[in-house]
Amino acid sequence: MGRIVVCGGGVVGLSAALMLARDGHTVTVLEADPVGPPPEPAQAWDRWRRTGVPHFRQPHNLLPRFRQVLAEELPDMTGRLLAAGCVLMDTLTPMPPGIEDQSPRPDDDRFRFVSGRRPVVESVFAAAAEEQPDVTVRRGVRVADLLGGPPRCKGIPHVAGVRLSDGEEIRADLVVDATGRRTAAPRWLAHLGAEQPATEKEQGGFAYYTRYFTGPQQPLRRGAPLTPLGTVSLLTIPGDNDTWSITVVGSAKDAPLRAIRDPECFTRLVRACPAQAHWLAGAPISDVLVTAGILNRRRRFVVDGRPVATGFAAVSDAWACTNPTAARGLSVGVLHVQRLRRTVREHVADPEVFASAWDKATEQYVAPYYQDQIAADRVRIAEMDALREGGEPPLPDPVASRFAAAALRDAEVFRALLEAAVCLTPRAEVLARPDLMARIDKRPPQPLASRGEAGRPVLDRAHLLRLLGE
Incomplete structure (x- = not known):
């Protein structure tokens, strides 16, 4: 078993540490913020300050995919969250009133989720990490750079650990970057002489x-x-x-x-x-x-078929981040960590194979959710801008419009729409089901969800401005 360093002690970084340690690895978590959570998770909202996480008190949602990953990888964590005061909810409730058949289905448990405020949720994961054998959480330490080691494949730098801001060096077989959207990974890799990851970005809006x-x-x-x-x-x-x-x-x-x-x-x-x-x-x-001012950004650490470095893996927001409109961040993050655990199991002994396998797993299992969110955000921003300027919103995608319309009256289509919304299945996979498309085709298209039956916004712009100006 190997030595693994996880940079970043948020929910995703701690989840990675728990999963990897339970596979027998020795894991060190390095967190820049010096203060840990209070003894009781319920006190975290009032007593815990995380200056390194600007969105610490912004809303977070633990979608059904989050709970599914916990059930598969960390089965004790849902009980810990509930014991801390988090609540178990159901995304099927309420169903649209236009659906006549509102009877339950055998697999409806997949739509249940746990909900709690970010400070409370993170304090539960922090407590679990402190109790986990082979996990060491060090707070108040900052990673200054990556350590280089002998190359494992020609022309590609190899990451052999990290150097802290005080000069301490920590050797590792794998460095996991879970430092979030502010990650310094491009600078770290550049100092090793690595090619920069391929990056796409745009202002979220x-x-x-x-x-x-x-x-x-x-x-x-x-x-x-x-x-x-x-x-x-x-x-x-x-x-x-x-x-x-x-x-x-x-x-x-x-x-x-x-x-x-x-x-x-x-x-x-x-x-x-x-x-x-x-x-x-x-x-x-x-x-x-x-x-x-949140930036949508995605990095790919394999360029032209070759990894920019070996011995390194970026997860969650350090890999890709989007606007939090659908509150998918933590759910996609733990899904990414689940794929990391499986990739480490299979390939950690061969850094070159690991790097390629990790990129492939990320693109196959996680990237579709990033792409879905970016596409939805672009449509919504364009609609908001047009309505604000007094124009007509762009015409909706006809398939998306029919999908949303059918979901208001068909129980199976509604469940399929939820599957995509709560990150159980990528939207393209859902829409590829022939039986689903047959159901959708039975339903005529409806106006956009943000517009009334007469095509006007539900909250008229003039009315909104009066509310803002009173």
Whole structure:
């Protein structure tokens, strides 16, 4: 078994450490933030500060794919999360009222998920890592560079460990980069003389305005968790210990939306949305938290068929990151770590084969979710921009429109739509099913979800501006 260094002690990095250590590897987790979680996970929201994670208190969702990976790889973790006050929810509830057959199916458990605020969830994983044999978590240490070792294949640098900012060197058979979207990996690799990874990037374009609440019980869901309403969308996520969050999502270019930072303005806007207004029936436990300027970016560490370096693997946001509109980050992250565990099992003894196999696994199993999110974001931003400027939104993709329309009235199509939305199956795989397309073809297309029956936005732009300006 090998020595593995994981750079980054967030949920994804700790998940990687737990999985790899349970396979017999010796794992060292290096986290730059000096302070760890409090003894009780429920205290993490109030007492834990993670300055290295700007989105630490922004909404996160543990989609059904997250729970599925835990069941397969870390079966004790769901129980730990529930014991910390996280809640078990069902994405099938409520089903659209137009679906007549709302009876359960034998495999409906796959749509259940655990929900909790990021500080509480991360504190549970941190506690598990502290208890796990062969895992050492070191906080307050910063990786300055990668250590080079004898090349394992001609012309390609080999990573043999890390050098910390104080000069300490830690040797490893594999270095895993889980430092997130701010990763310094390109600079580290350049210092080794490695070719730069192939990179694609674009500005995401969204701004997020979030407020957290608490109350005696979770609000009942009366619609989809993410609901487009003209030039804004509303995202509602249940949390742990009788908490929940409401997020208003808009275009970062939409200057009037900045008024939503004011709690009274935030409340007026949400109260004007019938399916979400009752989520305000609780006591606020935060100000309106704002984040924007998020970059969509993806790196590929195999260029022209050759790895840029061996002995190195980037996971989750250090590999690819998107806008958090659908709150997929942690779910796709643990899926990526699951593939890492399997690739390490098969190929860690051969660094060159490992690098190619890791790239192939990433492209096959994880990249489709990145591509799905990028495509959905581009469509939504274009729609928001057109409505804000008084124009007509671009025509929707006809297949997507028919898919969404059929899901409102067909139970099996609705489940298929959810499969793609919660990262159980990539959208292209879902739509490749002949029986599904036959069901979709029976249903005529409907207007966009963000538009009323007359083709007007559900939350009219003029009405929205009056709400912002009162």
